[in-house]
Amino acid sequence: MKRIVFCDFDGTITQAETFVAMLREFTPVLSERLLPEIYAKRLTLRDGVRKFIQSIPSARYGDIIEFTRSQPIRPGLLELLDFLESREIPFVVISGGLMGMVESVLNPLRHRIYAIHAMEVDTREQFLQVHSAYESETEIVAKAQIMAKYNADQSIAIGDSITDLNLALAAEVVFARPPLTRYLEERNKAFIPWSDFFEVQDYLRDHVLGGSFEQSLRTH
Numbered sequence: 001m002k003r004i005v006f007c008d009f010d011g012t013i014t015q016a017e018t019f020v021a022m023l024r025e026f027t028p029v030l031s032e033r034l035l036p037e038i039y040a041k042r043l044t045l046r047d048g049v050r051k052f053i054q055s056i057p058s059a060r061y062g063d064i065i066e067f068t069r070s071q072p073i074r075p076g077l078l079e080l081l082d083f084l085e086s087r088e089i090p091f092v093v094i095s096g097g098l099m100g101m102v103e104s105v106l107n108p109l110r111h112r113i114y115a116i117h118a119m120e121v122d123t124r125e126q127f128l129q130v131h132s133a134y135e136s137e138t139e140i141v142a143k144a145q146i147m148a149k150y151n152a153d154q155s156i157a158i159g160d161s162i163t164d165l166n167l168a169l170a171a172e173v174v175f176a177r178p179p180l181t182r183y184l185e186e187r188n189k190a191f192i193p194w195s196d197f198f199e200v201q202d203y204l205r206d207h208v209l210g211g212s213f214e215q216s217l218r219t220h
């Protein structure tokens with residue numbers, strides 16, 4: 001069976017929401033105006049994020065990377081990577097944030113991660129430009145599309161927010177933190193609550209890789 005773990009970055013691997021924090025820091029006026037519009041769904045994530053990013057001068061890109069580098073990682077990630085490696089299960093990071101931000105945090109672990117998908121940044125113009133190979137109507141990084149490309153028999157999703165919802169709905173096994181938990185409850189999608197990567201590892205070892213996952217979901 002081809003199993004793959006698909007993991008969100010912001011608020012999942014990092015303890016804090018680094019992308020929104022970055023927007024507030026680097027585009028304070030615009031983010032005060034546009035963030036409520038995005039949360040109220042009057043503006044798509046795709047159009048909102050593009051407006052934010054393209055308002056930042058390319059010369060500041062280095063500062064953005066620096067801003068992210070010291071972000072604390074949720075405990076147990078290294079141990080989870082060890083565990084998955086021993087079971088030959090790829091770990092794929094899918095982020096709606098900037099590739100440079102994700103890479104600056106994950107750099108020491110980069111060789112342990114099968115792939116990282118995030119927004120690509122172009123710094124050749126006066127202002128930052130962003131693009132991704134998987135853009136949809138509403139998202140610059142359409143996470144569920146990326147997951148589908150891998151054709152896994154069992155997709156294991158780990159996430160924390162509404163931007164992980166489509167990914168979670170399409171995955172066989174879902175580890176969710178609030179507020180993603182609420183959106184999944186509304187849609188009657190089963191999930192495993194978690195607070196650090198040690199819990200993810202324990203659950204995978206005890207319930208998923210042993211083959212008793214279906215049974216445990218029924219009794220959950």
Ligand SMILES: [Mg+2]
Nearest residue numbers: 008010011161
């Ligand atoms: Mg997140």
